[in-house]
Amino acid sequence: ADLHFLGYPKEYSPDGRHPNLYDYRSVDGAIAWKIMEGDYTRYGEVTELLDNADDCYVIMGRGEELTLRFSAGAFGPSPEGFDRSFILKTDSFCKDMDLYSAYPDTVEPLPFHSMSTYPYGTNEKYPDDKKRREYRMRFNTRRVGNPYTE
Structure with a gap:
């Protein structure tokens, strides 16, 4: 698995109906969407982060x-006349950037599987054991600032 910047493929609908499709031959790399400030996963090989549901995950942005x-x-x-489709089952968190969401401007606080709710209270925190510290030091090394405050 490789994490990298792509941009935004052009949305289109060949028949004018939904769902829309994406044209990867026409990609815009310059759309200035808001981005959360924080430590993102460094670009490159990240396969080991996909192996287990262990709170060590890929943090990716716009x-x-x-x-x-x-x-x-x-x-x-595939049998003749059939196309094969693949369904990707993930174990993931998606953090909303809505104004009324908890912490819409920052990557942290990071979610974790044993949290009681999100946002979690002061009595809970992202695990701070050796494995999670090593994960953060090794993978989450790409600091992204908030362009609205810089």
Whole structure:
């Protein structure tokens, strides 16, 4: 799995109906959407972060893409006249940037599986054990500032 900046593929609908499709041949890299301030996952190889639901996850921002590569040959050939589709099942958190959401301007506080609710209270915090500290020091090294405060 590779994390990198892509931009924003052009949305289109060949028949004028939903769902829209995305044209990866026409990508805009300059759309200035708001971004949360904080420590994001560094670009590059991140496969090990996808192996377990262990609160060590990819933190990605606007215009970024996580590319997964695998061999479809392991599934054997598709029957004649059929197309094969893949469904990606994830264990993930999505943080809203809505004005009325908790902490809409910052990556932190980070969510974690054993939290009672989000936002969690002062009696809870993201795990601070050796594994999580190493994860943050090794992967979450891409500091992104808030362009509205700089």
